[in-house]
Amino acid sequence: MRISETMRYEGVLRDIAQAQERMLKAQQQVSSGKRVTKPSDDPLAASDILRVKSEKSEDDQYLRNLTFARSKLQLSDVVLDSVEQMVERARILGQSSFSNPDQAAGYVTELEGLRDQIISAANTTYAGRFIFGGTITTQDPYVKNLDSSVTYIGNSAGMPMQISRTVTVETQVPGTEIFSGSVNIFDVMSGLVTAIQAGDQDGIDTQVANLGQFAEVVALARSKVGGYLNHTTHVENNLAAANLSHETELSNKEAADLAKAISELTMSENGLQAALAVGARISQLSILDYLR
Amino acid sequence: MKAVQAYDPATELRIKSRDAVIHFDEGLIGFSECKDFVLMENENLAPFRLLQSLEFPEVGFLVIEPTTIIANYGERVPNRDWESVDIHDTTKALAFVIVVIGSTPESCTGNFQAPLLVNYEKMVGKQVILTDSGLSVRYPLI
Numbered sequence: 001m002r003i004s005e006t007m008r009y010e011g012v013l014r015d016i017a018q019a020q021e022r023m024l025k026a027q028q029q030v031s032s033g034k035r036v037t038k039p040s041d042d043p044l045a046a047s048d049i050l051r052v053k054s055e056k057s058e059d060d061q062y063l064r065n066l067t068f069a070r071s072k073l074q075l076s077d078v079v080l081d082s083v084e085q086m087v088e089r090a091r092i093l094g095q096s097s098f099s100n101p102d103q104a105a106g107y108v109t110e111l112e113g114l115r116d117q118i119i120s121a122a123n124t125t126y127a128g129r130f131i132f133g134g135t136i137t138t139q140d141p142y143v144k145n146l147d148s149s150v151t152y153i154g155n156s157a158g159m160p161m162q163i164s165r166t167v168t169v170e171t172q173v174p175g176t177e178i179f180s181g182s183v184n185i186f187d188v189m190s191g192l193v194t195a196i197q198a199g200d201q202d203g204i205d206t207q208v209a210n211l212g213q214f215a216e217v218v219a220l221a222r223s224k225v226g227g228y229l230n231h232t233t234h235v236e237n238n239l240a241a242a243n244l245s246h247e248t249e250l251s252n253k254e255a256a257d258l259a260k261a262i263s264e265l266t267m268s269e270n271g272l273q274a275a276l277a278v279g280a281r282i283s284q285l286s287i288l289d290y291l292r
Numbered sequence: 293m294k295a296v297q298a299y300d301p302a303t304e305l306r307i308k309s310r311d312a313v314i315h316f317d318e319g320l321i322g323f324s325e326c327k328d329f330v331l332m333e334n335e336n337l338a339p340f341r342l343l344q345s346l347e348f349p350e351v352g353f354l355v356i357e358p359t360t361i362i363a364n365y366g367e368r369v370p371n372r373d374w375e376s377v378d379i380h381d382t383t384k385a386l387a388f389v390i391v392v393i394g395s396t397p398e399s400c401t402g403n404f405q406a407p408l409l410v411n412y413e414k415m416v417g418k419q420v421i422l423t424d425s426g427l428s429v430r431y432p433l434i
Contacts, residue, residue: 052322244421247429248406249322252419255390255403256323256351 049253056246058165063239066163069171070232072126073225076172079124079131080222083178086114086121087215090189094208097196104196111196115189119144122179134174135159141175142186150186152176164239169231170224178221183214313346314410314417321406321419326351329417340391343408355388358404361433368427369407373420377411386410391433404431 093107100107122132122142133141133154141154156176160168179185188210195203312330319326328346339360345351358365366385379385387409389402404427410417 048322241421241423244405244423245321248403248419248421251392251403251406251429252320252322252353252390255353255392 049250052246052249052253056243056250059239059243059246062162062164063236063243065161066169066232066236066239068127069161069163069169070229070236072131072171073229073232075124075126076131077222077225077229079121080178080218080225083118083121084215084218084222086118087185087211087218090114090192091208091211091215094192094196094204094211097204098201101199104199108193108196111189111193115186115193116144118179118185118189119150122175130154131172132175132178134176142179148190150180152180163232164235167231167235169235170228173221173224177224178218181217183210183217185214188214312415314343314412314415316408316417316419318418320353320408321421323348323351331355341388343388343390354391354393355408356391356402356433358387358389358402358407361402361431362404362427365404365407368425369409369420369422370424373409373422376420377409377416377418378414379409379411384411384413386412389431392430398432398434400433401428401430402433403429405429 090111093111097104097107119142123140124131129137130139130141131137133139134157136154137159139153141152143151143153145151152175154175156174158170158174159172161171162168175181188207192204192207192211194200195207314329314331316327316329318324323345326345326347329343330346332342332344340354340356343353343355362368366382366387369382369385369387371382374380374382374385387407389404389407391400391402393400404422405425406419406421406429408417408419
């Protein structure tokens with residue numbers, strides 16, 4: 001009878017299966033027999049493996065937190081970037097209104113539009129939550145009243161998030177440090193519109209200067225956001241390194257346990273190592289071996 | 293410390309040479325207490341070898357030279373990792389990966405992401421983690 005490669009392989013698999021069974025018994029004997037009392041004395045302790053596994057799953061959670069924090073911060077940065085551009089446009093409009101009084105009406109319309117855009121920027125949501133309202137995240141933090149004034153209904157609290165066992169990172173900057181902080185952008189924009197409509201050059205000067213100050217406030221907020229983002233990147237690198245290390249630690253533990261059992265089994269005549277060696281030899285055969 | 297014989301009649305495993313103790317200053321990952329190992333081999337075990345801890349007789353690892361599976365494996369290890377075991381000429385480099393035996397030959401894997409680099413002139417070794425290799429902790433041997 002011709003013995004095919006498949007049949008030989010099946011024989012090897014059977015050998016390995018039998019060896020595994022004996023190995024399991026050997027392992028059970030070993031583990032029920034001599035166990036060291038102090039955990040640190042026992043490099044193979046199951047508790048150690050459980051610890052690594054739980055640290056690993058904790059880290060996975062931290063990584064999810066971190067990804068969330070980063071996306072939210074990146075959105076803040078994008079929004080603040082567009083606010084900077086809108087404010088710069090408003091400043092240019094304010095300055096040119098001196099020399100082009102006949103275009104005042106058009107400037108006013110554009111400035112009112114910009115003000116509305118800044119309100120909606122301030123009411124940006126991430127994952128359905130408002131990001132500039134402090135801890136008030138379920139309703140628009142900036143409400144435009146009937147008289148077109150704007151009221152802040154958020155608070156000035158941060159929203160820190162734990163992104164590693166020891167590190168928490170701030171995930172947002174409250175509106176009180178941006179839109180309604182040392183300079184209230186909505187009041188400034190209204191003031192600029194009023195001054196242009198009244199042809200009040202001093203008033204225009206004042207509000208243009210205020211826009212410049214507000215731009216600095218936004219730049220400061222962006223640098224905070226940038227700092228938080230750097231923090232997440234740093235922690236992410238650490239988490240990734242810890243994860244690789246945990247994977248190898250678990251893999252080492254697994255391998256060490258098995259090798260122990262194998263060294264017990266090398267005593268037996270039909271040991272695992274023989275099956276493995278044959279398996280390895282067969283697996284090294286390739287189609288090229290048949291083409292010789 | 294249990295004395296390891298150069299030849300263990302019970303397991304038919306023998307140590308390749310005298311002075312064969314490889315010192316891992318940091319231990320292996322997760323086994324920081326295990327610093328001194330010997331490599332043991334016999335014909336039946338080939339191409340695997342047993343890396344046996346001297347401090348803890350119950351700790352031993354089946355290892356394989358990764359180049360038997362991935363010919364240019366040495367090149368995948370960055371120079372700075374080789375230099376961590378004081379190897380500056382990679383033609384003299386020796387690496388092992390730790391093998392996990394599965395229930396079928398196909399499920400036997402090696403941790404190709406975290407090789408043991410050995411400087412066999414100084415008999416020192418280190419387990420390093422290759423962060424950018426794209427190689428798995430469970431890379432199939434077959």
